[in-house]
Amino acid sequence: MKYYDKLIFELSRKGRCGYSLPDSPYQETTAAIPENLRRGTEPALPEVSELDVVRHYTNLSDMNFGVDTGFYPLGSCTMKYNPKINEEIASMPGFKGIHPLQPASTVQGALRLYRDLCKALSVVTGMAEFTLNPFAGAHGELTGLMIMRRYHISRGDTGRVKVIVPDSAHGTNPASAAVCGLEVVQVKSTADGTIDVEDLKPLLDNTVAGIMMTNPNTLGLFESRIREIADLVHGCGGLLYYDGANMNPLLGVVRPGDMGFDIMHLNLHKTFSTPHGGGGPGAGPVGVAEHLAAYLPVPSVCENSDGSLYVQGNACGYATVSAESIPAGQISGFTGNFGVLLRAYAYILMLGRQNIKMAGPLAVLGANYIKESLKDFYRLPIDTVCKHEFVFDGLADRSTGVTTLDVAKRLLDYGFHAPTIYFPLLFHQSIMIEPTETESKETLDGFIDIMKRIAQEALTEPESLKTAPHTTPVRRLDETSAARQPVLTFRMLSSLN
Numbered sequence: 001m002k003y004y005d006k007l008i009f010e011l012s013r014k015g016r017c018g019y020s021l022p023d024s025p026y027q028e029t030t031a032a033i034p035e036n037l038r039r040g041t042e043p044a045l046p047e048v049s050e051l052d053v054v055r056h057y058t059n060l061s062d063m064n065f066g067v068d069t070g071f072y073p074l075g076s077c078t079m080k081y082n083p084k085i086n087e088e089i090a091s092m093p094g095f096k097g098i099h100p101l102q103p104a105s106t107v108q109g110a111l112r113l114y115r116d117l118c119k120a121l122s123v124v125t126g127m128a129e130f131t132l133n134p135f136a137g138a139h140g141e142l143t144g145l146m147i148m149r150r151y152h153i154s155r156g157d158t159g160r161v162k163v164i165v166p167d168s169a170h171g172t173n174p175a176s177a178a179v180c181g182l183e184v185v186q187v188k189s190t191a192d193g194t195i196d197v198e199d200l201k202p203l204l205d206n207t208v209a210g211i212m213m214t215n216p217n218t219l220g221l222f223e224s225r226i227r228e229i230a231d232l233v234h235g236c237g238g239l240l241y242y243d244g245a246n247m248n249p250l251l252g253v254v255r256p257g258d259m260g261f262d263i264m265h266l267n268l269h270k271t272f273s274t275p276h277g278g279g280g281p282g283a284g285p286v287g288v289a290e291h292l293a294a295y296l297p298v299p300s301v302c303e304n305s306d307g308s309l310y311v312q313g314n315a316c317g318y319a320t321v322s323a324e325s326i327p328a329g330q331i332s333g334f335t336g337n338f339g340v341l342l343r344a345y346a347y348i349l350m351l352g353r354q355n356i357k358m359a360g361p362l363a364v365l366g367a368n369y370i371k372e373s374l375k376d377f378y379r380l381p382i383d384t385v386c387k388h389e390f391v392f393d394g395l396a397d398r399s400t401g402v403t404t405l406d407v408a409k410r411l412l413d414y415g416f417h418a419p420t421i422y423f424p425l426l427f428h429q430s431i432m433i434e435p436t437e438t439e440s441k442e443t444l445d446g447f448i449d450i451m452k453r454i455a456q457e458a459l460t461e462p463e464s465l466k467t468a469p470h471t472t473p474v475r476r477l478d479e480t481s482a483a484r485q486p487v488l489t490f491r492m493l494s495s496l497n
C-alpha cells in the first residue's frame with residue numbers, strides 16, 4: 001500500500017488547514033437560525049492541507065476505471081462517447097445558474113432548447129412528439145407504459161392487462177411493466193436469436209396492452225420481421241413500445257416510428273453523450289405517435305402566439321403518480337434533467353444531419369470486426385452479421401474450468417474494462433461486447449490481442465485467471481457479501497486490516 005492510499009481521515013492532523021475564507025457576511029443569518037436547530041459541536045471533518053486533499057482525490061480517481069481511462073466495451077448499458085466540450089457547455093453560467101421556478105420570461109433560451117431538442121429527437125426517431133421529463137431509461141419505460149395503459153382505459157378498453165416481452169429483453173422491461181401494474185408474458189426467441197413469430201401469434205388477444213421490443217435486440221440482432229410483428233400486434237388492438245436506450249446503431253439509418261412503434265424512450269445518457277454511472281445522471285425522453293400525443297405527462301413547454309415560450313402544467317415539484325394520473329399527470333419534478341438534455345442537444349448539433357449517420361455504420365463495423373476476429377477463441381452461439389453488439393457464450397475451450405467471470409476479471413489486469421457478462425440470460429456464459437462507434441482500429445486490435453492472449457492463458461495457466469485481477473487496487477471481491485452485508489460507514493484502516 002502506498003502512503004496516499006490512506007483515507008483522508010487518517011491524514012488529518014489537528015489544526016491543519018487547506019483554505020482561508022474572508023469573514024462571513026452571513027453572521028446575522030446564522031443568528032436567525034433557532035438555537036434548537038443549531039449543532040452544539042463542530043462537525044468531525046478531516047483537517048488537512050490543500051496538497052493532501054488534491055492528492056487524496058487524484059489518487060482516488062486513479063483507483064477507478066472509466067472511459068477516460070481505457071476501452072469500455074460494455075454491451076447494452078454502454079457508456080458511449082462523452083465529448084469534453086459538452087462539459088464546458090453544461091457549466092456555462094447561463095445554463096448552470098438557472099432555476100426551474102424562475103419566471104419563463106427569464107429562461108426563454110432554456111425553454112427553446114427543450115423544444116428544439118424535442119424536435120430533433122422526433123426527426124431522428126420518427127415519433128410525433130416527445131416529453132423530456134423522465135430521469136432515466138427505466139423511468140421512461142414506466143412513463144410509456146402508463147401512457148399505453150391510459151390510452152386503452154380512456155377508450156373503455158379496460159381488459160388489456162398484459163405486456164408481451166421477449167426473453168432476450170433488458171431486465172428493466174418486465175420490471176417497468178410490473179411496476180405499472182401490468183402482467184408480463186414472455187415470448188420466445190428462435191434459434192437465430194430473434195422473436196419467434198409463431199410463438200407470438202397465440203399470445204395476441206384482447207387482453208394484450210402491447211409489446212415491448214428492442215431492435216436491434218439485446219443480442220445485437222435486427223428483428224427483420226418487425227413490420228409483420230407490428231401488424232399482428234396492432235391487429236389485436238395492442239400498441240408497440242420501443243426500448244431505444246441504445247439508438248446509436250440506428251441513427252440516421254432506420255427510425256422506430258417507421259417500423260410501426262407507437263411509444264418509445266431514449267437514453268440520452270447512453271446514445272447522446274452524458275457520462276453516467278452509479279445510477280445517474282440520466283434522461284429518458286419518451287416519444288409517441290400522433291394519436292398518443294395528448295397522453296404525454298406535464299409539465300410541457302408550449303409556445304405563445306408571439307413565439308415566446310411558457311411551461312404548462314403543475315411545474316412545482318412532484319405529484320403522486322398513478323397510471324390514471326397520465327395524461328395531465330406528472331412523472332418527474334419540473335421539466336427533466338436539464339444538464340443531460342443540454343449535452344444531448346450540443347451533441348446532436350455538433351454532429352449535424354450528415355455526420356450523425358456515421359454513428360450507426362461505425363458501431364456496426366467495430367462490433368463485427370471484434371466478433372469475426374475472436375470467434376475461433378470464444379463460442380459464438382449465433383454466427384451472423386450483428387449490429388452494434390454481439391454475445392459470446394464463454395471460451396471456446398472450457399476444459400480447464402475457466403469461466404466468463406475469470407475472463408472479465410483478467411481483462412482488468414490488462415487495462416481493459418470487462419464487457420457485460422452473464423447477460424442476456426439466454427446463454428450460461430454470456431459475454432456481451434459493444435465497442436461503440438468512437439474507438440480507433442488500434443484500440444480494437446489491442447482488445448482483440450488481449451482477448452486471444454487470455455484464451456491462451458486459460459489453457460496454459462488457468463490459475464492466473466481464476467485468481468485475477470492481480471494489479472487492481474482491490475482484488476476479486478466477494479460480491480454476495482458486498483451486497484448482503486455492506487460496510488457503509490468509515491472505519492480506520494487499521495481496523496480494516
Ligand SMILES: *Cc1c(COP(=O)(O)O)cnc(C)c1O
Pocket residue numbers: 076077078136137138139170172173214243245246267282284
Ligand atoms: C440501460 C438500458 C435500460 C435502462 O436504462 P436506465 O437509464 O439504466 O434506467 C433499458 N433498456 C436497455 C436496452 C438498456 O440498455
